[in-house]
Amino acid sequence: MEVRSEALHLRCDKLPAPVIPKTCLQVWFIRICSSILLWTCIVQLVAVGKLWHPQLLIDLFSQLSVFNYSHRKKEPPSISDPIMHRQLPPPSESAALSPHLPPPRIYRSNGYLTVSCNEGLNQMRAAICDMVTVARLLNLTMVVPELDKTSFWADPSNFSDIFNVNHFINSLRDEVKIMKRLPKRLGRNGAFKPLVMPPVSWSSEKYYWEQILPLFSKYSVIDFDKTDTRLANNGISTNLQKLRCRVNFQALKFTPQIEALGHKLIQFLLERGTFVALHLRYEMDMLAFSGCTQGCAEEEPEGASSKFFSSSKILSPVGRYIHFLHHCLGFYSQIHVLSSIQVCNLIIYF
Structure with missing residues (x-):
């Protein structure tokens, strides 16, 4: 018995004491590294998902909110309700800029296009749509347009006084690069002189490809001093026509101050009846x-x-x-007439 106990005691003495603590340390080290690696992969997947599908979560939450709202509301609104009883949400400055901007379009710019619009505001609005389309067609960098200040109306307003400049630039960044001003080296004090010219009215894509684009090999900046009806309405590719509509209905937004004033005017009219x-x-x-x-x-x-x-x-x-x-x-008598031109009577009797 004494011999066995001594042999067992000798074997226990030969075993290294720190074997068990070292094994536990390795296990915990592997767990920590695996957790870090797993969380890194999750973060990368979320980042890639936001890059390729930025509206996925937003659409999901919007659908859920609409679903909850439809269940909370007891009775659907009647289609026959007069519009005068409907309340319009006031415009907000934060709503003017989209929370998720489109990714910028990467392209090699062939030059800078400056635009000096002419005629009235409605004609200038249509001209801006055309000039953005031309800049996209020729892969140009566009500068924020200048509005006509010498026309019949003698309106001294700048583009930024009427339209939301940041929204205009950011909403079109996936089509055309738009700058607020020319680079300093190409500015008024620069050595480069722009070519000032009016493009031909009702011109096709072929005209801009063959007549305008070669000019940028000689001039870094071309200024269109006439912009009214300089792009044909018909015979233009579908993508360019869509871009025209996008500029008109999405990119050209009034400033928050003008939108707020318009909201007040509409509410004022709605409170007094149909108009x-x-x-x-x-x-x-x-x-x-x-x-x-x-x-x-x-x-x-x-x-x-x-x-x-x-x-x-x-x-x-x-x-x-x-x-x-x-x-x-066929309007009835005693109708309210609000005119933007000078008339003799504010209320006209029929």
């Missing part, structure tokens, strides 16, 4: 300067000029034409 907003297109320059007599008989333009225009070809402050038009459209 119709109508652009008469019978302004001071329509017949006098544009010669818009389409559909008139030979004696009608002269008669209209004698009734509605003075000798200086400026619209007289009368509401006869407005009365005639509303009467033809």
